[in-house]
Amino acid sequence: MSLVALTVKLPEFEGPLDLLLHLIKVSEMNIDDIPIVAITSQYMDYLHSMQQIKLEIAGDYFVMAATLMRIKSQWLLPQPEVPLLEDVAEASEDPRDELVAQLLTYQAYKEAATDLQTREQTRKAHFSKAPSLLAGAEPLPMPEQPLDIAALTMAFNALLRRQLPAQPALMRNVQRETITVAEKVTQITQALKLSAKHQLTFTHLLSAVPSTEETVTTFMAVLELMKNKQIACFQAQTLAPITVALKEEIA
Secondary structure: OOOOOOOOOOOOOOOHHHHHHHHHHHOOOOOOOOOHHHHHHHHHHHHHHHHHOOOOOOHHHHHHHHHHHHHHHHHHOOOOOOOOHHHHHHHHOOOOHHHHHHHHHHHHHHHHHHHHHHHHHHHHOOOOOOOOOOOOOOOOOOOOOOOOHHHHHHHHHHHHHHHOOOOOOOOOOOOOOOOOHHHHHHHHHHHHHHOOOOEEEHHHHOOOOOOHHHHHHHHHHHHHHHHOOOEEEEEOOOOOOEEEEEOOOOO
16 A cells, blocks of 8 residues: 655745745844845754654755755855956855845735735625616606605695795785685596596696686695595606596596
């Protein structure tokens, strides 16, 4: 029976560069001027601790360990006080430059990945909605539900305010009512029966230039017919004309 090798990822780290960034941050080192001796010592201590708990470490970590050891040895080598002309360019090169470039590149990608992950989590907290037509849209008609007395009274008051003069006279002559509520009830019922759909707007129940008395009498007659359940009043939308309709069983 063959045994399958178990590979355990180092906890919290995605690779050797991630581990190095962590050690640099914890030790508060300058990434552009890494103390190579100290960072190599800390890195090797970490690998030894992983080996002691018998975790299988990926080969990339050992490659980085060898790289750190090479840079450390180059760093510790004694430098000539006055380098030869052909060695000036080579002596001016820092053996840490390549490692620093890799760390900076990895850090940039890691920060970008973290930012994208944060945006993804933020986006998941929102819900999309299909665009709705607002500008220039026609008002939606209201469901034709029968108006109650309160709504009918408000519409009637608005009609009276439009009919009354801005500054009513202080003295007026009281005229005798020319038509009674009962007579107006009969007129409204006959007018609704003669109409095409057995319905008319409230203004069509009035004369061309109605007086306040006629408007009030018509309104009282409409209320009487509503109380007797002979008619129903509707309004297609807010501020629309009130429609008076005869009940089907009466029409």
